[in-house]
Amino acid sequence: MSESNKTTQRWVNAFKQSDDTAIGEFWKEHEARLKRIAARYISVPLKQRIDEQDIAQTAFRTFARRMNEQDYEFDNRDDIANLLFAIAANKAKEKARYHLRQKRGIDQEVYLSHLANLDRAEPTPDEQVAFNEIFELIGAFAEDEQKIIQLRMEGHSQQNIATQLRCSERTVRRKLKVIQKQLEGIID
Numbered sequence: 221m222s223e224s225n226k227t228t229q230r231w232v233n234a235f236k237q238s239d240d241t242a243i244g245e246f247w248k249e250h251e252a253r254l255k256r257i258a259a260r261y262i263s264v265p266l267k268q269r270i271d272e273q274d275i276a277q278t279a280f281r282t283f284a285r286r287m288n289e290q291d292y293e294f295d296n297r298d299d300i301a302n303l304l305f306a307i308a309a310n311k312a313k314e315k316a317r318y319h320l321r322q323k324r325g326i327d328q329e330v331y332l333s334h335l336a337n338l339d340r341a342e343p344t345p346d347e348q349v350a351f352n353e354i355f356e357l358i359g360a361f362a363e364d365e366q367k368i369i370q371l372r373m374e375g376h377s378q379q380n381i382a383t384q385l386r387c388s389e390r391t392v393r394r395k396l397k398v399i400q401k402q403l404e405g406i407i408d
Contacts, residue, residue: 235287
């Protein structure tokens with residue numbers, strides 16, 4: 221068996237057996253290229269909604285799940301990587317299509333800066349009520365969650381937020397999900 225075939229078999233077995241260490245090595249080996257592939261399909265306006273890290277992780281989760289379910293067979297190592305990269309490209313294209321549909325189109329968004337007359341020193345009563353509600357909602361969160369909300373609203377990536385807060389990216393993702401669930405509970 222050639223060295224390439226041994227490596228291919230090692231990766232396939234790692235996914236079949238849910239070997240987290242080997243799967244982590246596979247991720248590290250392919251993460252940067254996955255992000256580059258995803259970034260090709262994300263325009264500047266779309267970066268306000270999604271980033272290449274999210275798409276890379278989504279593609280990898282799909283790939284890992286399908287590998288664990290033994291949905292694929294491979295002849296060589298390049299086939300594994302090519303499949304992973306194809307999944308990433310398709311996920312990125314689908315996310316772009318989703319966010320660019322007429323109903324959700326970026327061109328349909330109206331930002332606070334456009335709603336408020338920034339030349340005016342004082343906000344209108346409606347603007348003041350809206351700002352107060354937003355500040356009240358954010359103020360109900362723990363201090364670290366408030367910092368995550370602030371950094372995310374400023375456009376920082378999850379990785380950058382993790383670096384600034386000296387925690388793992390996983391912690392940031394987990395806290396963002398908690399924040400999202402809390403906000404959904406308030407809005408519903």
